[in-house]
Amino acid sequence: MRPRGRVWVIGWLLFFLAILAWVVARQTASVVAATELGDLREARAQLEARQAELLTRIRAGKSRRVLIPRAEGLGLRLPADSEIIILQVPGGEKR
Amino acid sequence: MAKPAVRLGVVQVAFGLAIVAVVARAAQVQLVEGAAYRARAREQRTERVVLPARRGAIYDRSGVPLALTRDVYHVGVAPRELRDRARDATTIARALGLSRRAVDRALRRPYAYFRGPYTASRVEPLREVRGVHLTHQLERFYPSGDFARSLIGWPEDEGRPASGLERTLDTLLAGRAGSAVVLRDGQGRRYESPARLGALPIPGHDVYLTLDAALQDIVERALAEAIERYDAAGGDVVVLAPHTGEVLAVASRRADGSVPPTAFTSVFEPGSTAKIFAAAALLEANLVTERDSVYAERGVWVQPYRTIRDDHPAEWLTLRGAIQVSSNIGIVKFADRLDPARQYLMLRAFGFGAPTGIEFPAESRGSLERPDRWSGVSAASLAMGYEVAVTPLQLAAGYAAIAHDGVLLRPTLVRETRAADGAVRHRHRPEPVRRVVRPGVARELRAMLRAVVFEGGTGSTAALSAYELAGKTGTARRATGRGYSPGAYTATFASLFPADQPQLVMVVKLDDPRGAYARLTAAPVTRSVIEQALAARTTALDARRLGTEAAPARRATVGTGSVPHVVAWPPPSAPPPAAERRVPDVTGLSLRAAAAALHQSGFQVRVRGWGLVAAMAPAPGTSAAAGTVVTLVAAAPGGR
Numbered sequence: 001m002r003p004r005g006r007v008w009v010i011g012w013l014l015f016f017l018a019i020l021a022w023v024v025a026r027q028t029a030s031v032v033a034a035t036e037l038g039d040l041r042e043a044r045a046q047l048e049a050r051q052a053e054l055l056t057r058i059r060a061g062k063s064r065r066v067l068i069p070r071a072e073g074l075g076l077r078l079p080a081d082s083e084i085i086i087l088q089v090p091g092g093e094k095r
Numbered sequence: 096m097a098k099p100a101v102r103l104g105v106v107q108v109a110f111g112l113a114i115v116a117v118v119a120r121a122a123q124v125q126l127v128e129g130a131a132y133r134a135r136a137r138e139q140r141t142e143r144v145v146l147p148a149r150r151g152a153i154y155d156r157s158g159v160p161l162a163l164t165r166d167v168y169h170v171g172v173a174p175r176e177l178r179d180r181a182r183d184a185t186t187i188a189r190a191l192g193l194s195r196r197a198v199d200r201a202l203r204r205p206y207a208y209f210r211g212p213y214t215a216s217r218v219e220p221l222r223e224v225r226g227v228h229l230t231h232q233l234e235r236f237y238p239s240g241d242f243a244r245s246l247i248g249w250p251e252d253e254g255r256p257a258s259g260l261e262r263t264l265d266t267l268l269a270g271r272a273g274s275a276v277v278l279r280d281g282q283g284r285r286y287e288s289p290a291r292l293g294a295l296p297i298p299g300h301d302v303y304l305t306l307d308a309a310l311q312d313i314v315e316r317a318l319a320e321a322i323e324r325y326d327a328a329g330g331d332v333v334v335l336a337p338h339t340g341e342v343l344a345v346a347s348r349r350a351d352g353s354v355p356p357t358a359f360t361s362v363f364e365p366g367s368t369a370k371i372f373a374a375a376a377l378l379e380a381n382l383v384t385e386r387d388s389v390y391a392e393r394g395v396w397v398q399p400y401r402t403i404r405d406d407h408p409a410e411w412l413t414l415r416g417a418i419q420v421s422s423n424i425g426i427v428k429f430a431d432r433l434d435p436a437r438q439y440l441m442l443r444a445f446g447f448g449a450p451t452g453i454e455f456p457a458e459s460r461g462s463l464e465r466p467d468r469w470s471g472v473s474a475a476s477l478a479m480g481y482e483v484a485v486t487p488l489q490l491a492a493g494y495a496a497i498a499h500d501g502v503l504l505r506p507t508l509v510r511e512t513r514a515a516d517g518a519v520r521h522r523h524r525p526e527p528v529r530r531v532v533r534p535g536v537a538r539e540l541r542a543m544l545r546a547v548v549f550e551g552g553t554g555s556t557a558a559l560s561a562y563e564l565a566g567k568t569g570t571a572r573r574a575t576g577r578g579y580s581p582g583a584y585t586a587t588f589a590s591l592f593p594a595d596q597p598q599l600v601m602v603v604k605l606d607d608p609r610g611a612y613a614r615l616t617a618a619p620v621t622r623s624v625i626e627q628a629l630a631a632r633t634t635a636l637d638a639r640r641l642g643t644e645a646a647p648a649r650r651a652t653v654g655t656g657s658v659p660h661v662v663a664w665p666p667p668s669a670p671p672p673a674a675e676r677r678v679p680d681v682t683g684l685s686l687r688a689a690a691a692a693l694h695q696s697g698f699q700v701r702v703r704g705w706g707l708v709a710a711m712a713p714a715p716g717t718s719a720a721a722g723t724v725v726t727l728v729a730a731a732p733g734g735r
Contacts, residue, residue: 045215
């Protein structure tokens with residue numbers, strides 16, 4: 001009877017430890033996931049901030065306020081409508 | 096003295112009562128007041144926070160971002176928590192773009208706060224610094240700076256009221272805030288608790304406007320230059336797509352550099368640009384035939400209450416001639432055939448005196464009095480474009496109805512809305528308001544507007560070389576509180592481009608320009624905008640529907656009744672036709688190289704197919720006049 005009782009106790013103890021380990025593992029995994037999520041959020045925010053800065057610079061660089069004075073400085077001028085040839089690219093054609 | 100047994104009994108009873116009291120109190124705390132204590136404890140340990148929703152973005156019709164939402168941070172520093180104060184102060188100063196002295200001064204306080212806001216990339220070096228605390232916030236951001244600012248407006252923020260499209264579209268853009276419960280320790284520090292998320296925030300919808308960024312840039316710059324060149328008090332430009340009602344570009348500007356949205360909110364008397372609407376009423380009611388003419392009094396017509404003058408004195412004018420030379424006398428005499436109700440209803444039908452319904456707050460309805468309130472001269476004034484006040488947008492919508500075969504469309508600024516997952520929630524479809532005139536009448540009106548841009552018309556300064564434009568000038572006296580100001584005018588040019596199948600309807604209005612006349616101010620601005628649009632990469636113009644052939648020979652009968660007034664074409668002042676030249680051989684070249692070679696030789700090019708030039712007409716080596724269209728037939732290398 002006594003060895004059997006000890007086995008029961010050890011069995012319950014092991015079961016308890018296993019449950020405990022499972023809970024700890026889950027919590028550890030969730031903490032790691034939360035940390036990764038936070039890092040990714042930060043990374044995304046940084047990338048978006050960078051994208052916004054670049055967009056601002058691109059928009060400013062493409063604006064006529066910037067381009068036209070530079071073009072005029074290079075001796076270029078706005079073409080008259082008769083000097084513009086619109087190439088009518090065939091639409092919907094597949095190679 | 097009591098017996099020991101009694102004393103023991105008393106002590107037992109006392110202990111018993113004490114235990115009962117403790118149990119009773121415990122029961123009261125647990126059972127009766129338990130819920131309240133639990134709630135209090137929860138309040139102390141947790142906090143419900145609002146999770147702000149990301150506001151939807153605003154794009155132009157091609158996806159160019161005009162308004163975005165980004166993460167920004169306020170920076171708080173607890174100096175006592177810093178590990179190395181000197182080194183950390185340098186890091187903070189460098190990251191935030193502040194002087195070291197300013198940071199040192201701030202760090203002398205128990206808690207330093209740098210409001211910013213600072214972008215994520217700027218605060219990145221501070222994340223690892225102990226003692227630095229970042230407060231996250233979402234901020235509205237406009238990557239294009241002042242681009243279309245008065246139109247886009249601002250969302251409501253810290254007491255500043257919302258304006259522009261940010262206000263009108265707020266319910267779409269705002270999204271729905273979420274909520275979460277965070278844990279709080281005894282010192283008030285918050286800890287995220289993923290298990291206690293109440294509701295996720297729902298991001299707002301993204302809105303795609305009808306604006307075309309390239310065209311908008313052209314229009315804004317052209318308007319600013321025109322105001323400076325003509326020393327005008329201000330001006331507006333509106334560009335519409337006549338077959339959809341989409342607003343492709345809109346710019347308003349004052350001489351002081353401010354950009355109030357006057358294209359929607361401010362009214363003016365359209366002057367001669369409204370003569371076409373009187374003509375519409377006459378044609379729709381079949382009150383004028385092509386050959387009908389009136390005597391234009393050689394430019395001065397003395398009436399009992401006023402004298403009507405023309406800038407281009409004439410004798411006999413047809414309705415088309417009256418529109419072409421913008422004759423006040425002619426249009427007043429023709430409009431005399433209209434009864435007031437018909438004249439009023441036609442102006443109402445074109446949308447004057449009522450808001451267009453565009454998605455912009457505080458749109459003006461303009462003003463147009465009912466006939467029972469008219470004076471004896473109102474009918475004549477209305478025919479000349481006075482006693483009616485319109486916004487530039489209303490005028491553009493009216494001209495768009497002429498371009499759209501007589502159907503008035505509701506103008507719109509919103510092309511599409513999409514949910515955060517990209518699903519399309521709304522896509523604009525043309526919204527007809529009413530049929531204003533029959534298609535045949537609209538066609539005749541367009542022919543009249545074409546005549547205005549011919550040689551001899553008031554709008555000839557807007558004429559292009561290779562494409563036909565239709566339009567109408569208007570130079571109207573400006574009213575102040577005490578009548579009309581002497582020498583002050585509003586110059587307007589309303590146009591349809593190209594004249595045949597209009598893709599753009601444009602209204603250019605300049606307030607009190609030096610040079611006054613629209614033909615010298617607003618009309619050249621229109622031509623410049625169209626030339627720039629042709630040269631730009633804009634989706635507002637469908638190149639497939641724009642021929643590269645020169646404008647067809649302009650039929651010259653544009654004017655008069657009994658004595659036809661024929662405008663010679665080309666005009667005598669035009670340079671003599673260019674001598675014939677040899678067509679270069681460009682077969683085997685790429686389309687780009689072939690087009691460049693032909694262009695240098697003075698020819699125009701039409702392309703069929705794609706790839707290398709396989710054939711061409713006229714054939715290489717033959718002679719052709721400069722400007723002749725050379726058709727290139729291209730085929731992919733190795734293809735048929």
